[in-house]
Amino acid sequence: MTPRGETGTGRAAAGSRRAALAKARQSRRPSRLGERAGAAPKPDFVFDSNAGFPGLLARTWSRAAAEQDPGRAVELLLTLGGLVPADISLRALRCTEEAALRVLFGISWREPADKGRDMATADAAGPPAFLGELGLTTSGRVVLSVPSEGPLAGREKLVDGVLRIPWPAPALTAYEHEVGQASARSAAEAADCRAWLSATGPQGRDRLLDELKDAARRTAPFVLYQEERQYTNFRERNTLPGKTLWPGHPDCALSALQGIPLALWSDSDVVMVVCLALLVRSAGYARIEEANGTQLTVGHVAALLERTRRKYNAVPGGRRVRPAASQRVTELRTLAAAIRARRAQVTRSVQLYREIHGPLMHKIERVAEAPADGAREREQRICARLADRIPVTGGTLAEMSADIQAGADWLTRPHGAFGTGLESLVYETVSAARAAFDADFAMSRGLRSLPALIQALRHEDWARISGWELPEYFCCVVPAAGARRYFEDSADRLADVAWAISSRMQYNSWHFIVGNLPKVPEVEARDYFVPPTVPDIAFHSDQHHHGHVAAQVRFSIRSPQAVKVLDRAFGGFVDLRLLRCAGTPFGEQDLLAAQHVSTLLADATTATATLVAAGAEAEVTAFGPQWHWETVTAGESRCADG
Structure with a gap:
C-alpha cells in the first residue's frame, strides 16, 4: 500500500533522485570510478614547490x-634561460631600468638599438662611480637599481639575492641623458592622452571604460605595467575585472575612474x-594579450x-596601410583602425596564428607561410x-570534408563501437592526428546534444x-x-590525466559557447571568454596553469574552428589540440596541417547539425571517464560512458 500523501510515482521519483545524488557523490576519476568522491586517504598528486614557474625562476x-x-x-635573465625572446622582458622594464640597460650593456628594444656601448664590462680606471643591483622578481621581471632609488630588496619580490653591477662615471652621464629624454617623452604622452580623453567628454569616457571592463573580463589572463604599477586580471590582487574581481568592485582600476573628473x-x-583602447581598436580584445607582460x-x-x-603589408594584394605620421593618439587611432581593416583582408589569403611564450x-601574432611538404606529409598520413x-x-582532408557534406547521413547512425558516426569520426580523426604529429596527447571537444542546441536556438x-553545465560538453x-613514461609509467595514472584534460576541455567549451549569443542579461551575467x-x-606552457603543470603540457597546438548551427556561426565550437610533454616543439607547418584536421572536424559537426535540424537524432554519449579508462588501460575504444 502506498503511504498517504506519497504516490507510487512520487516514490519512484524520490528513488531516482537518491540514485542521481548517490552517483553525483561518486568519483569521476577513471581509476576510482564507483568509489565515493573525496575519500582518498591522500592526494594522488602533490605539487613540488619548485614545479612550474617558481622552479624555472630559481x-x-x-x-x-x-x-x-x-x-x-x-641575457640569461632577459630570456629566462633561453626560453623566451629577450624583447618581451626588455619591454617590461621601467624607463629608468630601460635607460640603465641601454647605457650599461647597449641593449634596447627600441629601433635602432645602440649595440656599441657596453660600459658595464668595459675597462675603467679606479673604483665604480655607482654600484647598482640586478635582480629577478617572482613575476619573471628583470629589475635594476639605479641612482637614488635604493636597494631592490626594499621594493621588489625577488627570487633570490642580487648581482652587483658597477657603473663607471661615463655611464652616469649617459644615463642622465637617457632618463631626461624618457621623462620628457612620458610627460608628453600623458598630456596627449589626457587631451584626447578630455575631447571624448564624460559620457564618451564612461562608454570607453565599460568596453575596457568587458575586454578585461572576456580575455585570457594578462599582466601590464605602468612603471611600477601593475594592471592585471590574473591572480593575486587583481586590479582589472577577471575571475576574482567583478566589474564595479572598488579595487577595479577601471570602475574606480567612472564618474571621476578627468583632472x-x-x-x-x-x-x-x-x-588599451588603441589595442582593442586594432584587432578586438585579443590584441591585449600581445602586450602581456610589458x-x-x-x-x-x-x-x-x-x-x-x-607584417600585414608584406602580404600581397589589398590596400597597404600607411605608417602613423606621429605617435599622437589621433594618429595612432587612425593607424589602429586601418590595421583592423587590413587584417580582415589578409585573413582571406593567409593564415594568421599566435605564438605563445x-x-x-x-602572445605574438604571426603570418604563416604557405603549407609545404611537412604539412602535406602529415595530412596524407591522416587521410590514409x-x-x-x-x-x-x-586524397586530402578538404576532399574528405566535401565527401562528408555530400553524404553525411552515416554521421547520425551507429558506426563501429559508437552510437553515432560523428563520435566515430571524432575518435578516429583525433587518433590519426596523434600518430601523425607524434604527439603525446591529441584531443577534440564539442557539445553532446546538438538537438538540444537547435531546439534552444529555435526558441531563442x-x-x-x-x-548548461560541464557534463553537457565532451572532449575526446x-x-x-x-x-x-611521464606519469610513473602507470596506465592508471595516464587514464586519470587524460580524463583531467578532458574535463578541462569541457570547461573551455562551456566558457566559449555563450560568447556567440546575443548579449541579453542571462548571457552578460555569465562568465565567458570571447x-x-x-x-x-605554445612553447613551455608547463609554468603557470596548474593543470598544465600536472599534465606536463610543454608544447602544444590549438586549432579552433567555427561550426554553423541553423543560421548562426558558433566560433570556437570545436578544436583540435596536440600536446607534447617533452622533446621538439611544434612548428608552423604542424599548425597548418592541424588547421586542416580541425576543419574536417568542424565540417562534420556542421553536417551533423544540418541533419539534426532536418529531424535526425544525434547525441554524443562517449568520451566520459569510463570511456577514457577503458581506452587508455585496454588500448581500445568502447563507447560505454560512466
Whole structure:
C-alpha cells in the first residue's frame, strides 16, 4: 500500500533522485570510478614547490648568479634561460631600468638599438662611480637599481639575492641623458592622452571604460605595467575585472575612474585607458594579450602597431596601410583602425596564428607561410588512416570534408563501437592526428546534444544555453601509449590525466559557447571568454596553469574552428589540440596541417547539425571517464560512458 500523501510515482521519483545524488557523490576519476568522491586517504598528486614557474625562476637565477660575465647574466635573465625572446622582458622594464640597460650593456628594444656601448664590462680606471643591483622578481621581471632609488630588496619580490653591477662615471652621464629624454617623452604622452580623453567628454569616457571592463573580463589572463604599477586580471590582487574581481568592485582600476573628473585621474590611469583602447581598436580584445607582460605606454603600443602594419603589408594584394605620421593618439587611432581593416583582408589569403611564450604568457601574432611538404606529409598520413576506418574518401582532408557534406547521413547512425558516426569520426580523426604529429596527447571537444542546441536556438532560449553545465560538453582525449613514461609509467595514472584534460576541455567549451549569443542579461551575467578564431602554438606552457603543470603540457597546438548551427556561426565550437610533454616543439607547418584536421572536424559537426535540424537524432554519449579508462588501460575504444 502506498503511504498517504506519497504516490507510487512520487516514490519512484524520490528513488531516482537518491540514485542521481548517490552517483553525483561518486568519483569521476577513471581509476576510482564507483568509489565515493573525496575519500582518498591522500592526494594522488602533490605539487613540488619548485614545479612550474617558481622552479624555472630559481634555475634561471642560479645560472645567472654563476656567470662571471655581467652581460651573459643579463641575457640569461632577459630570456629566462633561453626560453623566451629577450624583447618581451626588455619591454617590461621601467624607463629608468630601460635607460640603465641601454647605457650599461647597449641593449634596447627600441629601433635602432645602440649595440656599441657596453660600459658595464668595459675597462675603467679606479673604483665604480655607482654600484647598482640586478635582480629577478617572482613575476619573471628583470629589475635594476639605479641612482637614488635604493636597494631592490626594499621594493621588489625577488627570487633570490642580487648581482652587483658597477657603473663607471661615463655611464652616469649617459644615463642622465637617457632618463631626461624618457621623462620628457612620458610627460608628453600623458598630456596627449589626457587631451584626447578630455575631447571624448564624460559620457564618451564612461562608454570607453565599460568596453575596457568587458575586454578585461572576456580575455585570457594578462599582466601590464605602468612603471611600477601593475594592471592585471590574473591572480593575486587583481586590479582589472577577471575571475576574482567583478566589474564595479572598488579595487577595479577601471570602475574606480567612472564618474571621476578627468583632472583627478593619475597619469598612469590616463595612459593605461588610452593604450588599451588603441589595442582593442586594432584587432578586438585579443590584441591585449600581445602586450602581456610589458609596459603599457604610447611608445610601446605604437611599436606593436607598427610591427603589425609591416607584417600585414608584406602580404600581397589589398590596400597597404600607411605608417602613423606621429605617435599622437589621433594618429595612432587612425593607424589602429586601418590595421583592423587590413587584417580582415589578409585573413582571406593567409593564415594568421599566435605564438605563445608560456613563462610570460605573452602572445605574438604571426603570418604563416604557405603549407609545404611537412604539412602535406602529415595530412596524407591522416587521410590514409581515416580512409581505412570511416566511410570517407579523398586524397586530402578538404576532399574528405566535401565527401562528408555530400553524404553525411552515416554521421547520425551507429558506426563501429559508437552510437553515432560523428563520435566515430571524432575518435578516429583525433587518433590519426596523434600518430601523425607524434604527439603525446591529441584531443577534440564539442557539445553532446546538438538537438538540444537547435531546439534552444529555435526558441531563442538563451538562458537555457547559458545554464548548461560541464557534463553537457565532451572532449575526446587520446594519449600515446608511450606517454605513460611521464606519469610513473602507470596506465592508471595516464587514464586519470587524460580524463583531467578532458574535463578541462569541457570547461573551455562551456566558457566559449555563450560568447556567440546575443548579449541579453542571462548571457552578460555569465562568465565567458570571447571565442577564439585563430590557432596558436605554445612553447613551455608547463609554468603557470596548474593543470598544465600536472599534465606536463610543454608544447602544444590549438586549432579552433567555427561550426554553423541553423543560421548562426558558433566560433570556437570545436578544436583540435596536440600536446607534447617533452622533446621538439611544434612548428608552423604542424599548425597548418592541424588547421586542416580541425576543419574536417568542424565540417562534420556542421553536417551533423544540418541533419539534426532536418529531424535526425544525434547525441554524443562517449568520451566520459569510463570511456577514457577503458581506452587508455585496454588500448581500445568502447563507447560505454560512466
